[in-house]
Amino acid sequence: MRFKTEKRSRTVQHTRDGITHDVTEPYDVRVPVLPADWDQRAIKAAVAVVMLLTTVAVVWSTYSIGALLEGGMGYAAAAVFDAAWIVNVLLEYLARYDAEKRAFSKKLGWGLLICTMGAIFWHGLLAGSVALGVVGAAVSLFAKVLWMGIMRFINRDLSEADQQWVKAEISRSNAQLAIAGVRRQVARAENRAALELLAAEQTRTEVAEWIGSTAPAVEAPAAPAAVSxxxxxxxxxxxxxxxxxxxxxxxxxxxxxxxxxxxxxxxxxxxxxxxxxxxxxxxxxxxxxxxxxxxxxxxxxTPEPPAASADDDDRVPEQxxxxxxxxxxxxxxxxxxxxxxxxxxxxxxxxxxxxxxxxxxxxxxxxxxxxxxxxxxxxxxxxxx
Structure with missing residues (x-):
């Protein structure tokens, strides 16, 4: 086993004139050299080559389909073909632990590849060269088939029991996420209802105050003094x-x-x-x-009442x-x-x-x-x- 020397640093105490401070001190340490992971290096090299070929295929298909669509905005429309395929490759990578989702991405990738190759071959026929159409379509085929080969090394196949366990964990996490979203919606609805009730109470109070300030005062009718x-x-x-x-x-x-x-x-x-x-x-x-x-x-x-007239028989006695x-x-x-x-x-x-x-x-x-x-x-x- 091989070793190599690495420089590292550590904190030590340094004292001068009775005052101590923490300082950084460098030191050397021998560590073993790990063997090279040629698998990782190989997959990285393959990805780099495939990315280069994919770039050539994207440029070629965009040019061919753009010319087929008479240039201008046709080139922007031609870029949609390869952009859709690249997005599908990313979806297949995200589904590397789920065989069902990965199967859909594979089918979609083959469909997009056929559409792109058909458009490139059509452009070659219109240009009067069958070879141009066949070879141009083969460029996209080779680049995208290589991507499918790389994805076979990236995908992780699980046993039936492990797949059920992963699905159960994902389901539990999704349930927690759904509960959090529902509780947030409920809290938002309750807050809205509380605000509506406060607004209704405020409106009722304002209307009552307005009625009290604008209603005419009730006048008491005059009653004769003789009424009991x-x-x-x-x-x-x-x-x-x-x-x-x-x-x-x-x-x-x-x-x-x-x-x-x-x-x-x-x-x-x-x-x-x-x-x-x-x-x-x-x-x-x-x-x-x-x-x-x-x-x-x-x-x-009590003042004395006035004297009654001579004709008044009902005199008030002296009080x-x-x-x-x-x-x-x-x-x-x-x-x-x-x-x-x-x-x-x-x-x-x-x-x-x-x-x-x-x-x-x-x-x-x-x-x-x-x-x-x-x-x-x-x-x-x-x-x-």
Whole structure:
């Protein structure tokens, strides 16, 4: 066995003045010389010769077929014949492990070769020389038959079991590739669906905002002062269109947001104080005002009614001064700037001597909320007197 000397390099540590660095150091090593692979050299030489012959065949066939097609673009069309055959040879090389695919490439190669040889022979006949046609066609035949011989050394024939194993591995890999592609398509479709839903929601929101900004305000019809609260409520509710909940709420005279809303009257006990039972205090609503109820605090004393005429038998008896009601006291406190419910409960609890009464505290807090809502409506729309 022969040996040869090769120069290689390695990293070593080099120290100067107490400082160490890694440096590269060359060295020689003897390695055995491998014997020449004459098989590889032979196949490479054969491929080189066949490629040279193929180049000559391509040039000759292109010239002959191009002249047959009257030159010009005919030469470009003639190049298609040999280009198709070369592509087929590459396909046969890629199918060197698959006998079925390789068989199709062989059949296709013979068909392309016959077409090319026929066109070259036809050109020789038109040129008036049978020898030109035969020899020209033989050039392509020799070059391409040599390629088929080389492919027999390149092709790798497998046993039946090995072929099944290779097909199973290829099938598994193709299945993974197909699953990845399908998952990508599913992800793309899901993302598209999510974007469509977001776009639909955005459109619905914009339409709702546009309707809310452009819809005309519902005006409450004026009601005569003599009409009772029951008839006003019925007419307001029946006049609203079916299914229009917003309109029903606006026209419901028992709703504090309705311009026709009138606070319920607080019933008094025998001593002139509000009744202990919160629900017993609410009486039937008074007549509905045409525009908006008067939310101003009630006076401390009720003014005396005007004297009745001599012809009026139903005289109003003289009324005694009465204490202010809880609702009036709460509205007055809120109007004075006191908005804390606990503070108002403590103040009115001492005033009405009901500091330990939970029902009284709940009633006061409810009146505070109503007074705040009325005050907010007055600030937003103006006070209607």
């Amino acid at each position: 609260a029951g008839s006003s409520t019925a007419s307001a509710l029946t006049s609203a269109p079916e299914g229009d909940a917003a309109t029903l709420r606006r026209r419901d005279v028992t709703n504090p947001g309705n311009p026709l809303f009138q606070a319920p009257v607080i019933r008094k006990d025998d001593d002139g104080y509000p009744a202990d039972d919160e629900f017993a205090q609410v009486s039937e609503p008074d007549n509905v005002h045409a525009i908006r109820p008067d939310v101003r605090p009630a006076p401390e004393t 005694k001064p009465r204490r202010i009601s809880i609702a009036s006291a709460v509205r007055k406190a809120v109007a004075d700037g006191v908005t804390d419910a606990e503070t108002i409960v403590r103040s009115l609890g001492e005033r009405f001597d009901r500091k330990e009464d939970p029902t009284f505290a709940a009633t006061v807090k409810r009146y505070v909320r109503e007074a705040k809502n009325d005050q907010a409506d007055d600030q937003a729309h103006g006070l209607y007197l």
